[in-house]
Amino acid sequence: MPTKMTMADLELVESGQPGAQRIAVMRDFGKLELAHARTPHAGDDEIRVKIKWVGVCGSDIEAFRGTRKPEFMSTPTRLGHEVAGVIDQTGKNVHGVKVGDQVTCRYVWGAFAEYIVCRPFNVKVLPPEFPLRETSLIEILPGVIHAAELGCVDQTKNVLITGQGVSGLVLTQIFSLYSPKNLVVTDLRDHNLELARKYGATHAYRIPSPDTPTMEVVGKDFSDGFDVVVPCLLEGDGMVDALDALATGGRIVMYGCIGTCNKPFDFFKLHRKRGDIFSTEPKRDVDMRRFFQTGVEWVLDGLVNTSEMITHTFPLEQIQEAFALRDDKSNDAIHVLIDCEKS
Numbered sequence: 001m002p003t004k005m006t007m008a009d010l011e012l013v014e015s016g017q018p019g020a021q022r023i024a025v026m027r028d029f030g031k032l033e034l035a036h037a038r039t040p041h042a043g044d045d046e047i048r049v050k051i052k053w054v055g056v057c058g059s060d061i062e063a064f065r066g067t068r069k070p071e072f073m074s075t076p077t078r079l080g081h082e083v084a085g086v087i088d089q090t091g092k093n094v095h096g097v098k099v100g101d102q103v104t105c106r107y108v109w110g111a112f113a114e115y116i117v118c119r120p121f122n123v124k125v126l127p128p129e130f131p132l133r134e135t136s137l138i139e140i141l142p143g144v145i146h147a148a149e150l151g152c153v154d155q156t157k158n159v160l161i162t163g164q165g166v167s168g169l170v171l172t173q174i175f176s177l178y179s180p181k182n183l184v185v186t187d188l189r190d191h192n193l194e195l196a197r198k199y200g201a202t203h204a205y206r207i208p209s210p211d212t213p214t215m216e217v218v219g220k221d222f223s224d225g226f227d228v229v230v231p232c233l234l235e236g237d238g239m240v241d242a243l244d245a246l247a248t249g250g251r252i253v254m255y256g257c258i259g260t261c262n263k264p265f266d267f268f269k270l271h272r273k274r275g276d277i278f279s280t281e282p283k284r285d286v287d288m289r290r291f292f293q294t295g296v297e298w299v300l301d302g303l304v305n306t307s308e309m310i311t312h313t314f315p316l317e318q319i320q321e322a323f324a325l326r327d328d329k330s331n332d333a334i335h336v337l338i339d340c341e342k343s
Helices: 058-065 136-150 166-176 190-198 214-218 238-245 267-272 285-300 316-327
Strands: 020-028 031-038 047-055 082-090 102-105 115-118 123-126 158-162 182-187 203-206 226-231 246-254 276-279 310-315 335-339
Touching: 020 316, 031 316, 047 136, 058 316, 082 115, 082 136, 102 136, 123 285, 136 166, 136 246, 136 285, 158 166, 158 214, 158 238, 166 182, 166 190, 182 190, 182 214, 190 203, 203 214, 214 238, 226 238, 238 246, 310 316, 316 335
Parallel strands: 158 182, 158 226, 182 203, 226 246, 246 276, 310 335
Antiparallel strands: 020 031, 047 082, 047 115, 047 335, 082 102, 102 123
16 A cells, blocks of 8 residues: 655645645756645545655665666656654544654655655554654564565574665664574675674675675685575675575575666576575565564564664755765765755
8 A cells, every 4th residue: 555656746836835845856867856845635534744754765776876667767756765754634534543643654655855645554653752763764674574584584594684784784683583593794884794793693794895796705604505695785786696695495585686687697596596586575465564563563672773873864955965975885874864854
């Protein structure tokens, strides 16, 4: 039950008009700018969320780069889906959730804005004392928990997670709860690897460059490969690397690497290794809600840290600068938040 706010949903207006809200629009790949549109109102079965924070996700960066295929992305468009905010309006048929509830959202797009309308299905209520700044990242937890379940992770499995960006670091925290035999992670940056060790990685390897094959670095210690490989990079070429690292009878769980693949993927090698490939998005709405609930519980119980990875915050007016920072692999940015209230 995704809620997608497109340009067709909007009536753009001039700045300063009554009832206008600020929104971010991607006019072309690599170009985000501030615009103004009519503020939406909740329908009878809907709620309206006043947005505070939205995280810049890897999927947003793919769209920003223009590396998503045309059938999935066109311009102009709106981005943003890792939402933290407060319900400020409810429709007459809505029960349970109420005005004033602090929420995280899932399956909403176009959230780099001051308000978004969705259904109660799309939100989870959090206690009022939980910091909103740490809330938006909960959005990724259903897919992360599902990835661990698909991997059938237990004390007999050697697990490899390639990439310790914001999603990779959350994956490491979740996978460590499933008690793998070894939890191996890789990244380009030492600081991210330090966090990964803190979050439960048993082995953390620095990859010299994005083009370095993972097994050139980790193969000395894990020559037979890994029972579970979770590629957590943006570029689709990471799937070729994941296959090379896969042990016979292993599973590739595609949390990342859903971007364009420019290298040939050897399906016969997958066949010879008797491997499987899984997609992490829950197939049923009921499963998404179940994983969503579990994710919220684990964060509230202190099992998942969503604060230490936040490295930068920007007001909505500086969204172009925020995306440029997040897109630059040479800096120390991990999780970048947009403040949709501050101006």
